[in-house]
Amino acid sequence: MEIIKKIVQLEHKRWIIGSSLIALFLLLPIIFLFSNIFEIEQTAFVYLWKNLLLDYSFNTFYLIAITSFFALLFGIFPAWYVSNYKFKFRVFFDIALFLPLAIPTYIMAFTYSDLLSYTGPFQSFLRNNYPDLSDIFNKDYLQIEILGIILGLALYPYVYTASRVSFSLIGSTYINMSKNLGLSSTKLFFKVIIPLSKPAIFSGLFLVIMEVLNEYGAVKYFGVNTYTTGIFRAWFSMGNENTAIQLACLLIFIVFTILFLEKLSHKKSKFYYSANSKIEKLSIPTTDKYLYIYSLCSLPFLLGFLIPFFYILNNSILNIKNIDFSRLIELSLNSIQVSTISTVLIIVTALLFLYVEKISKLKFNTFISQVTSLGYVIPGAVIGLGVILLFTKIPLLNSYSLVGSFYVLIYAYVFRFLAVGKSPIKSSLEKQPESYDETAKTLGLGPFKILQRIHFPINRLALITAFIVTFVDLLKELPITLILRPFNFDTLATQTYEFAIEEMMLESSSYSLAIILIGSVMLVFLKYVINKQINAS
Amino acid sequence: MKRVILFISTILVLSSCVETTKESDEINLYSQRHYKVDEKQYEAFEKETGIKVNVVKANADELIERLKNEGDNSPADLFITVDAGKLQKAKDLDLLQKISSPIIYQNVDIDLKDVNGYWIPITYRARIIVYSKDRVDVGELSTYANLTDKKWKNKVLVRSSSNAYNQALLSSIVANRGEEAATNWASELVKNFARDPKGNDRDQVKAITAGQGDLAIVNSYYIGLLLSSENDEEIKAGNSVGVFFPNQGEEESGSHINVSGIGLAKNAPNKENAIKLMEFLTSESAQKTYTNTSYEYPANPNVEPNEIVKKWGSFKKDILDLNQLGVFRNKAIEIFDKSGWK
């Protein structure tokens, strides 16, 4: 009774109840999945422990370590140079370094393995022209280390963007002060800039780690058994749902541990830098510094975008007579349409959760908002199956054959990618002072009007950022689409994947090229928006 | 609030635009096959009969999950796989029904079909041994079991154990020779691996060409695909290896084969159309298309295999009931895990 009375008294009860119901609706598949199968079966766990767990754990962590190392290497240094130094093509690099995000990781992996394979152009060229050298490079390139580098190349833009924004906002005050205290530019970077940017860099790295944990296509191709491939194997090949759920739990547990460790280290160093102290004057690098700048800025772009892009472009041109353009256009429209609808829904849902969190100021709403972000750490295929179970096992839902409809596909997308859309909006909302809401209230606006007339326009750039980031991610999405898509429905991603796993690189090239081009256009626009944000604050 | 409702309804309208419209003359496939040849076949079928073919393509296991959970409401008419084991699994889960069509049974090879008539084959493929023409004397090759011989140490290439083709191969060994023999075979073979299992079948062939190993276990049609590639280097790679059908001796079981087949879904809403499609796909003209495009062996004995495939000669097939491939699937995966075959 007490609780009901309290709820009735709450100021924004309609908002709170509404958003809670939506959160519950989103979480249903996962709740259903875990409650349904969480009867721990000893034998499954013993089997897992005995035969696989050690190998899976080692591979997962080793791959995360390598990928993280290269993502940091490719992300942080260029971000610092672009933020702090004046050099030719600086603006170009600022955009170019962002672009690998447009290439799905599995395409990157397939492309490089094809490129480096014995019959690929690299080794063939050496064999035909420099037979002596060819033996040195005749290696097995399908190694976990190579995979780590490839994933690092595909994912470093997350680190780059986060560091770039942070470096730009740290500002001249700290830099000037440190120079005044006699720090060399190297020392300045490692002793002041990096420690101050730790939270931002980590937030980028966290996304990288999530992507690695969720990676399936590339990891499987390289024969590296991680938790995610383990989940697939246990569930699909062996029909052992228990083992799959146990592995999924382990995966979620690891993610929470990482988040917890980050919070712990974060607590000691809560940084605040005033917004108006951004870097105003770019430094002029010394002559030998140019070498570092150009090599460290062009390497990630070259390997992460230009080479795969031109290889795929070249394949498309070679295959041009076989390209079915009407199908290409159809699939592009499919991809764009389904991504757009889902992204809009994701943004609206994310904004709703964050706004209710802001106005209600209840711990409960913060909790709800965080739990709904969980979708991002759960492998897409697990979500897909949870959704299937939900819509087929519950009698009420079962009577409409919803599985295989767009509603269910989009529903799964929303749950999976909510966190992606949320993070830019969240950081932007946090920056707005409370008095905006209060003033608007005293000027006669209700909560919905405040959202519509104040937060919508004020956070416009963040909303655009969230839209593009989510859109590009959805464009690349594979496992959920594969499991839940309706009849005759292909996206660019599914078509690319189907050709690629059959090793038809030429046929797949035009579709992957379309993904990359659409993604790149969006990302270039996003970069423009982000730079506007950096300059505006 | 009005705006919210308006917005949501806009979304719903938008999304219903992309919904497939229901037609009466249609047929719904859940298919693991996603080769270009399949699209060609369905187009030809549509032209001939006016029946529209709708396809969802995904992994067989995921499709089985979907079929299982959809139950009576499933829209699927046919379930198409590239592995008899999966068809058996679906049959075992009571997801299929008996197919009764004299035409189909006239069309297909009697050895390949399901004894109970729950599924039919459309093509078959052999899991063969390819060897480096330069470094291996073909006289030294004999059986799958022979691959565990010490002379092949660091010479054998094969893909990961999570691959269905390998699972089927080991299942057949369990079925033919028992669990113990299969376990021994797998653990001994792992010792002869030239490298950790990775990549796909084509990569194993390329690895032979690159000198990383001498022998590989692959599916037959991949060699056909390599030899017909548009990349000269791939043709070279295909030519550098020889094809060997193992287990051909009189006492032996024959080379392991597997089918790509079709099951009729238990609650198929368009059963008649579904049977028409099966009849079409097993017909001589469609079978020719299969073998000439994907280099698989036709399930229809009246159709000759493609020229490239024919050159490898005929071989003795393992006549094991292919349902056994599904029965021993989990056992095979356990053996893989225990033997350290990644």
Added chain:
Amino acid sequence: MHLKVTNLVKFYNKKEPLIESLNFSVEKGEIVSFLGESGVGKTTFLKCISGLENINSGSIVLNNKTLNDKDFFVRPQDRKIGFVFQDYPLFPHLNLKDNIIFNLDKKYIKNLEYMLSLTNLSSLVDRFPHELSGGEQQRACIARALIREPDLLLLDEPFSNLDVAIKHSIRDEIYQIIKTTKTTTILVTHDINDSLNIADKILVFKAGKLQQYSDPVEMYCKPANCYCARILGNINKYDMDTKPYYIRPEKINIVEESDIKLVVKKSLFQGKEYNITAKHGQENWNLFSSVPFKKDEVICVSFEKEDLIYFPPNCLNYF
């Protein structure tokens, strides 16, 4: 009575109420200064009046309409109260004019020209908030509040974010604006000079309670307790008949000869006069003089008996 606050109680934590039983009323057109140290709950008080916070008990009545009591709560958007926040929150996506007419009822749009000229912003209407100075931003916030003819205007520390150099002129401007529009205003501040210069009445708030509520002159001359006395200016302690009395510095005259002798410690030139700090026994005294004195010089002073104010002995320690 225009605004009547009765027995207002507000707490976040029941054991430490921020406001315990506040009673006061404001007449139409008055400017009331709510004076208190930082952290005492001044902003919370304004939020209660404006409806951004619900009160725990008591009642608020404005213009004969109950805004908030134990079973009635008027939402902030329906209260007709203007609130100008400390950080001048103009919406960054709107220009000055759009900020002022934000969500404005059509019937008030006619006030725009007048409001702009009153606040001297007419030439800046197209500018965006980040292109305005602090004073301009603040005037814009006031214009935005006043254009909708509120029954009550609330100002939260309106001068604390301004440079000292321009603070005085802005204070005068705002005083003029409020008086011209005859708007009933409550201004919250921690600075006594703001209160004295702008307010018709001062409300001194301390430890969750109203200490004194009266016009500045009365408060200066007849403080309700020594906290109020102290807050409005220096007082010097004088023991007479073993009872503590207090006297304001300007009531003390320097004379040739008297019983009360002081030892000068410091003479500080302040333009018109010197501010003298001197020792009377153990107590430090302040007084004014037209001439300076040297350190340790002894001077004699006198004052009228009726200017002495009596407070109980423990008064100064009480707070």
